[in-house]
Amino acid sequence: MNLKQFASLAALGALVLAACAAPPAAPAQPAQPAQPSEQKPAEPAKKFAGITVNAITFSGPQIAEPMQRRGKEFSEMTGATINVITVPFADLYQKILNDFATGTNSYDVIVFAPQWMVDYIEPGYLEDLTDRVKADADLQWEDIGLFFRDFSATYNGRIYTIPLDGDFQMVYYRTDIAKELGLQPPQTWEDYIAFAKAVSEKKLTTDDGKPVYGSCIAKKKAAQSYWMITSIASAFIQSQGTAQGAFFDLETFKPLYNNEAFARALEIYKETTQYGPPDEINLDVGDTRGLWTAGQCALTIDWGDIGTLAIEEGSKAKDKTGAVILPGSRQVLDRKTGKLVDCTPELCPYAVDGVNHAPFAAFGGWSGAINKASKPEVKDAAFAYLSYMNQPAQSNVDVTIGKTGFNPYRVSQFKNLDNWIKAGMSEQAAKDYLGAIEASLNSPNMVLDLRIPQNQYYQGIVLDGAIAKFLAGEQDIAATMKEIEDGWEQKTEELGRDKQLAAYKATLGVQK
């Protein structure tokens, strides 16, 4: 076949194919006269149409769930697309920092632990939100608890984050078990041990035959254990008010975790293990919360989440969950001698009935911030999104839902019981729950979480590692305290003692 023949054959084939594939010719339609339009009037363009906001937080479902749900609502209202990206909690801190530092800037909104903010603000990665907050009446900024406005939102007098959650650690106890065994809610850590021991000795079981443990505390390594030990130690270390600090000496910046006070806290912490589930040192808060709602714990230390999880469907702890401020101590640290001494009015000016309480604002509550490098229009949408989640209409509902992980942080949320009763809490339970948070929030001796540069290393690596070894029986109390002191001192020397001290003092200077 020569070229001409091939071309003719190809042309013929193409014609046949075209004939087979062509749709039947439609009859010609007469041109229609223009009809008067019956369409609805065009909707006005949505404010943030076409804008995408990438938000990062931890892979909850807590925190991520309300961000996604509210994000969808926000999208429908404004046209913006909210992309919620989640990563494991343990990776969140460095993931954000790496993204900012390398200039990748994949995230426009970060929802994170406010105690990390110093590491993000100092290099200039976060947008200053002060003017935006002042201009946004819907936020009702003054309704947010003063502590959260200051500790969770403000750095060096400027606002960088929008609080979405309020965090304090408290002790929860089973009211029915307390009544049955004639026990009072624990006022001191010795009471806590006695309560746990009494329940443990009674060998109670749930309706389905599972054991009820005297105490359930999340003690897993590289999880929340270092907050738990701080909750216990604070009552023994800080007694002179928030500005005294519970981590470092304000003159020398030497750690306060190598003395009789911390040794006592370690003793108590380890003793609680005797009354807990057999695998307690491998449990994180997700596990202990599950045990609580399964009715298998008589006591626990946790953030506000237990209160709302206890009223969720399927919970066996509904209307059986009482809450109190973190237990205190009748003995506190004499910082000059490093010894534990009895409380006196001078030493423990805020003691109640001789008991020094030092409620620990662990973590500080999830807060949202905006990447300074994002485009102006994206920043606008990002702020509007954070504002929407924070506004009372949304947050008053979200804080009553257990799965959100959001706990109350607005004054109105403490005053108005209706939302809580509507969510399924009894009036007494709501009063107990909110009362414990308020008592912590109003305490003049509240302990602020560490918020100095690289606090993640101090707590997440050194403190957590030493506590894990102690709980596993790898080292004794003295070796544990020395390891913490040495590790903290080494990091302080690396970063500069004066700089770290100044940062620490600045944090403690926060108004309450």
Add this chain to the structure above:
Amino acid sequence: MATLTSTANPPATRARASRSERLAPAAFLLPAVLVVLFVSIFPLLLSLFLSLSRLRFEAGGLKVQFVGLDNYRKLLFGSEQKVLFGTLATPSLIGWAVLAIVAFLALAAVYRAIRDARSGRAVVGRALAGMALIGLTYLVVASLLAPEGRPGTMVVTMLYVVVGITLQYLIGLGLALLCAQQLPGRRFFRVVFLLPMMITPVGVGYLFRMLADTNKGPLEPLWVALGMQDFAWSNNAWGARIAVMVGDIWQWTPFMFIVLLAALEAQEVEPVEAAIVDGASNWDIFRHITLPAILPVSTTLILIRMIEAFKIIDLPNILTNGGPGTATETMTLYAYRIWRALDIGGSAAIAYLLLFLVTFFATLYVRALRGRMSTVR
């Protein structure tokens, strides 16, 4: 054809051709070399530099401060020493015996090098390797085989490698020998035995976490029936380590199995048939024919798994976060843990120590088997 062309060309053309022929290999290799340099050598050098530095995030970007060997000092002699080496104590009698045997073998190797009049470099090399081996053995016996001792991340890593690979090889070989027989259902089992390898290590971690949960896992009735409902493997250092090793063995035995099965099936039939005719027992056939035949494959297989096993991280991370204490923490998990707290220099230093350790063991292994392999060939 080429000969014809070259003879027909004048000398100048020939010179051009030979120059282009000389350059051709380099030109073809250059892109590959550049890629290797970019993706392998450059990160290696950069991470070496990072291990000698301290990084800080400051306004305007990263501040890199050169600190020399400070990160290594912290690990080997400073505050991190206990995490890396564990608690060293006086070894037990068994520990001393093990140390004595290893020391004897190391000294014997040096003596042989001197006796055989090897080069000075070879003798020094053997002496250094011997010292390193004695040091590592002391680390093992003073932490694992000492009543008061506690292994650090380095020994825990070596434990996972040695125990894990040994058991993986033995089980994998056993299964391969079974599947190489004409047994009913062997095709089905070949597929079943491969399944664990297809699950991601993170999935295996969660799977074993559920299975090992004596309180609420799917095997709870079994644990209760055995009276183990109050036993928590995660509270016990050896319980947790065994859980990690079981998971690792379960996942990686299929790899050994499939490669060994291929080696067994590729084995020549004639020697085996001749041995049967000669009245050799099954054990004799396995020992004298099968094992030497699969030795080259086994050597490579173990080397690959060894290099991989030193990097184990997923299982201990999911199962225990390295706990209880530091009982299940490997060097990679340790590096990852401090990297998350942005001690990038310290993390790189651990990675380099791991590199030295892997290289040392791999070299020792290859050299130990070199003689044996040549005998087999």
